[in-house]
Amino acid sequence: MPEADTSSSLILPSAEYEQSYRAYIEELGDDERYPFPLDFEHDDFAALLRRLRDCADGVGLPDGFVASSTFWLVDGGELLGVSNLRHELNDVLREHGGHIGLGVRPAAQGRGLGKRLLALTIRQARRRGIDEVHVHCNKGNLASAGMILANGGLLQSEGPYGHAGEIVQRYIVINR
Numbered sequence: 001m002p003e004a005d006t007s008s009s010l011i012l013p014s015a016e017y018e019q020s021y022r023a024y025i026e027e028l029g030d031d032e033r034y035p036f037p038l039d040f041e042h043d044d045f046a047a048l049l050r051r052l053r054d055c056a057d058g059v060g061l062p063d064g065f066v067a068s069s070t071f072w073l074v075d076g077g078e079l080l081g082v083s084n085l086r087h088e089l090n091d092v093l094r095e096h097g098g099h100i101g102l103g104v105r106p107a108a109q110g111r112g113l114g115k116r117l118l119a120l121t122i123r124q125a126r127r128r129g130i131d132e133v134h135v136h137c138n139k140g141n142l143a144s145a146g147m148i149l150a151n152g153g154l155l156q157s158e159g160p161y162g163h164a165g166e167i168v169q170r171y172i173v174i175n176r
Contacts, residue, residue: 008075008113010083010120013052017072018045020079024105035084035101037070058087066090071124073104073117080108083121087128096161096168098134099125114147122151126175133175139167148173 013021025033025042033039037055042048054060058067066086073081083102086093093099100121104113118135125133135153137144153171161168 008073008080008116010071010117010124011074013049013070013072015045015049017074017077017079020074020077021045021072024079024082027106031106034103035070035082037068037084038082038103064090064092066093069124071121073113073120080105081113081117083117085121085124085128087130089134094134096136098136098170099130100133100135114143115150118147118151122173122175131174131176133173135171135173136168137171139169145169145171 056069068086081104
């Protein structure tokens, strides 16, 4: 796998990247979107940015949700990936979800950007005082498991989750 481009940086969502964000969503098409904020309505981009800030502040969250910060991995004006850092875990997230969800734009995959995006998001977790970062993936997702392991993830458990009984692997990254 090619080395990750280290010129990319992690930023908070910004109106500057609206065009790139829309292209990213279009590129995803009907694929499942990770992390979950990519499913938020985005026709009114300013409203999307407010909603993301509200999520970080814990304002207006649906039942079962926790405060979470969304970050964008960017390079040269292009949005390459998105991560979401949950500020705490509830019982459901301890079982399936963990602290961090992320995704890399399809056209940017295969360049090691997921590993970089996870590393930068783990740094954000450290800034929030999260000493043990829970990162989960489906057992069959070898790319995600490799990315987690490359960032110091230790497999803590695995087991079925949901009605389909898919096997979820639960890793912890010690972040001290």
